[in-house]
Amino acid sequence: xxxxxxxxxxxxxxxxxxxxxxxxxxxxxxxxxxxxxxxxxxxxxxxxxxxxxxxxxxxxxxxxxxxxxxxxxxxxxxxxxxxxxxxxxxxxxxxxxxxxxxxxxxxxxxxxxxxxxxxxxxxxxxxxxxxxxxxxxxxxxxxxxxxxxxxxxxxxxxxxxxxxxxxxxxxxxxxxxxxxxxxxxxxxxxxxxxxxxxxxxxxxxxxxxxxxxxxxxxxxxxxxxxxxxxxxxxxxxxxxxxxxxxxxxxxxxxxxxxxxxxxxxxxxxxxxxxxxxxxxxxxxxxxxxxxxxxxxxxxxxxxxxxxxxx
Amino acid sequence: xxxxxxxxxxxxxxxxxxxxxxxxxxxxxxxxxxxxxxxxxxxxxxxxxxxxxxxxxxxxxxxxxxxxxxxxxxxxxxxxxxxxxxxxxxxxxxxxxxxxxxxxxxxxxxxxxxxxxxxxxxxxxxxxxxxxxxxxxxxxxxxxxxxxxxxxxxxxxxxxxxxxxxxxxxxxxxxxxxxxxxxxxxxxxxxxxxxxxxxxxxxxxxxxxxxxxxxxxxxxxxxxxxxxxxxxxxxxxxxxxxxxxxxxxxxxxx
Numbered sequence: 001x002x003x004x005x006x007x008x009x010x011x012x013x014x015x016x017x018x019x020x021x022x023x024x025x026x027x028x029x030x031x032x033x034x035x036x037x038x039x040x041x042x043x044x045x046x047x048x049x050x051x052x053x054x055x056x057x058x059x060x061x062x063x064x065x066x067x068x069x070x071x072x073x074x075x076x077x078x079x080x081x082x083x084x085x086x087x088x089x090x091x092x093x094x095x096x097x098x099x100x101x102x103x104x105x106x107x108x109x110x111x112x113x114x115x116x117x118x119x120x121x122x123x124x125x126x127x128x129x130x131x132x133x134x135x136x137x138x139x140x141x142x143x144x145x146x147x148x149x150x151x152x153x154x155x156x157x158x159x160x161x162x163x164x165x166x167x168x169x170x171x172x173x174x175x176x177x178x179x180x181x182x183x184x185x186x187x188x189x190x191x192x193x194x195x196x197x198x199x200x201x202x203x204x205x206x207x208x209x210x211x212x213x214x215x216x217x218x219x220x221x222x223x224x225x226x227x228x229x230x231x232x233x234x235x236x237x238x239x240x241x242x243x244x245x246x247x248x249x250x251x252x253x254x255x256x257x258x259x260x261x262x263x264x265x266x267x268x269x270x271x272x273x274x275x276x277x278x279x280x281x282x283x284x285x286x287x288x289x290x291x292x293x294x295x296x297x298x299x300x301x302x303x304x305x306x307x308x309x310x
Numbered sequence: 311x312x313x314x315x316x317x318x319x320x321x322x323x324x325x326x327x328x329x330x331x332x333x334x335x336x337x338x339x340x341x342x343x344x345x346x347x348x349x350x351x352x353x354x355x356x357x358x359x360x361x362x363x364x365x366x367x368x369x370x371x372x373x374x375x376x377x378x379x380x381x382x383x384x385x386x387x388x389x390x391x392x393x394x395x396x397x398x399x400x401x402x403x404x405x406x407x408x409x410x411x412x413x414x415x416x417x418x419x420x421x422x423x424x425x426x427x428x429x430x431x432x433x434x435x436x437x438x439x440x441x442x443x444x445x446x447x448x449x450x451x452x453x454x455x456x457x458x459x460x461x462x463x464x465x466x467x468x469x470x471x472x473x474x475x476x477x478x479x480x481x482x483x484x485x486x487x488x489x490x491x492x493x494x495x496x497x498x499x500x501x502x503x504x505x506x507x508x509x510x511x512x513x514x515x516x517x518x519x520x521x522x523x524x525x526x527x528x529x530x531x532x533x534x535x536x537x538x539x540x541x542x543x544x545x546x547x548x549x550x551x552x553x554x555x556x557x558x559x560x561x562x563x564x
Binding site: 054057058059060061077078079080081083084085086087089090091092093094095096100104105107108109110136149152156162 | 312313316317320323324327328390391392394395396397398399400401402563564
């Protein structure tokens with residue numbers, strides 16, 4: 001059974017007045033997320049990522065198509081006990097302390113009081129907010145709100161975790177911690193469905209991704225397949241001790257070169273001309289520092305797909 | 311039921327920590343204290359002035375809480391997007407709306423209780439008689455606040471905060487003038503106008519039914535049968551508004 005199943009989902013907003021056109025924010029979107037998978041949902045702002053997530057939770061209703069979450073139709077209240085959700089830029093109850101906030105979210109998830117009491121301290125520790133347990137949320141920074149938001153997502157130990165831009169508002173350290181948290185959730189057998197536009201995060205942790213633009217699915221699959229499929233590879237060569245005219249023979253082979261002092265960086269269009277470039281380098285008496293093959297990145301795929309789509 | 315109580319308890323706690331509530335109660339206490347000073351300036355009617363002003367202060371603050379905190383109950387959750395994480399839990403929309411209402415109802419009851427206790431102490435310390443009718447009046451003040459809270463909550467399920475406040479205040483004012491609406495309908499020669507005024511008369515809550523402050527301030531007890539009917543009327547009206555609010559909220563998209 002899939003954790004998430006979306007088939008031909010379309011969402012259209014009716015106009016307020018008859019003479020205005022209807023606006024379609026999702027058009028024939030289909031995807032599935034297997035249990036235990038980390039799925040990255042990519043797209044520019046306004047692509048329809050948040051709308052899709054809201055439909056999964058029943059906050060919005062699709063105009064047509066089939067949407068199932070954990071085997072039940074989207075919006076089924078009973079299923080919500082098995083789902084954790086973090087919206088984008090969460091804003092919570094100002095006057096509750098972090099501890100009270102988690103207790104409240106635990107209680108509306110149907111957890112008994114003693115279970116909540118046991119879960120709150122380790123959860124606060126997991127998101128790095130142990131010290132802030134008795135502080136009211138109105139005194140929290142944006143990053144701390146994001147962390148407490150993540151904690152409320154996990155208080156009831158859900159099977160499926162839906163995160164809308166979980167890294168936004170976090171510093172590099174915070175982003176790393178969220179990445180580690182998502183990976184640890186996969187290790188526990190959880191399914192994570194998250195949206196982002198920070199592609200490096202996705203490349204590092206996702207099993208599969210879906211790219212959404214203007215309400216349509218552009219690409220869906222494993223990162224290696226998507227990145228490898230669309231982008232030519234290149235090789236980056238760094239060498240020392242070659243300057244001026246000595247390097248001209250190699251420069252002809254490179255797509256671009258960058259000389260800084262004694263050191264030179266060259267980007268070759270592929271492996272084919274690598275041997276020739278290295279031979280020319282040896283002949284010029286240069287010293288090889290590094291060779292880094294560059295696979296097509298998800299970012300390049302994303303930009304290429306978005307441009308193709310217009 | 312568990313979820314409903316959790317939402318009610320959270321609403322109670324959140325609202326209780328909002329400083330605006332303390333300001334309102336402080337304002338009421340100032341008015342009660344002022345009633346004693348004003349009472350000393352009058353001859354013979356001192357007890358009535360203290361009772362009148364005290365009950366009016368309690369009523370005013372209860373209605374302000376009911377309208378202005380009431381409209382924020384749901385609309386604030388939507389504007390601040392806290393509703394997303396709440397409705398992503400195993401809680402129905404009806405449970406959420408009722409939980410919010412119950413939480414604020416408890417706030418109103420506790421606040422009116424505190425103000426009334428201080429008011430009674432003021433009456434007693436001023437050497438006046440504490441009439442039973444004062445208890446009857448304050449009970450109907452609470453019922454009126456619960457009804458007005460229902461109005462505020464109902465409007466806030468489908469309109470913005472400003473519009474909800476405007477409509478709730480409008481209905482509150484019309485609610486105290488329904489007798490006049492009926493009189494206008496009867497005297498008007500235009501059939502259309504008559505129909506509109508009659509419709510208004512039946513749709514708007516008759517809040518004057520719940521207003522026995524004048525009689526209570528004079529120490530005249532109200533018939534228990536009337537008291538019970540007025541209470542039932544107010545609660546039934548609030549119940550209908552809550553059902554309407556739940557039905558609208560059920561269909562709403564976020």
